[in-house]
Amino acid sequence: MADAKISLNDIYIRNEIRPGDLGYVIHRHGKVYGDEYGYGVSFETYVGAGMHEFYQNFDPEKDRAWICEHNDNIIGFILLMHRENNAAQLRYFYLEEKYRGIGLGKKLMELFMEFLRRAGYQSAYLWTTHELSAAATLYKRHGFVLTESRESTAFGKKLREQRYDLTI
Incomplete structure (x- = not known):
């Protein structure tokens, strides 16, 4: 739960990707999702491969990362990656x-x-798992709709991967 002393105004959000950012976010995904949901190392390697793909194909007109910092520490992250x-x-x-x-x-x-x-996209999508219900609620509030659900063991445990789509 949020620390009562921390407010949104205390958080700095930047778009510039600096050396160490992507590796740190990969590490934190592995640690956070491992501790909170029991995801295995395969999840961390999945994130690593995706980060590599993002950076390899990065186009500043089409792609964006939002890196959240508090007291010079990364505490949150999201990215938008262009697709076909x-x-x-x-x-x-x-x-x-x-x-x-x-x-x-x-x-x-x-x-x-x-x-x-602003970038003129016609649609967006994301993949998540059934365990991340708070995130799914946030996605739905922004117009994303569950379009696919499938059983999986990709992250070292049995779960349901879910795809949400948004049409602009």
Whole structure:
């Protein structure tokens, strides 16, 4: 739960990707999702491969990362990655536990949606799992609709991967 002393105004959100950022976010995904949901190392390697793909194909007109910092520490992250057919993919959304509940997730989704529209995308999608219900609620509030659900063991445990789509 959020620390009562931390407010949204204390968080700095930047778009510039600096050396160490992507590796740190990969590490935190592995640690946070491992601790909170029991995901295995395969999840961390999945995030690593996706981050590599994002950076390899990075186009500042089409792609964007939002890196959240508090006291010079990364405490949250989300990215928008361009895909075929004028679509965008939302990926690697995470917040450290003590920064949840202060409106940061909502703020990041608003920034994502603003860039999505400004860049002229016609649609967006994301993949998540059935365990991330708070995130799914946030996605639905922004117009994303569950379009696919499938059983999986990709992250070292049995779960349901879910795809959400948004048409602009």
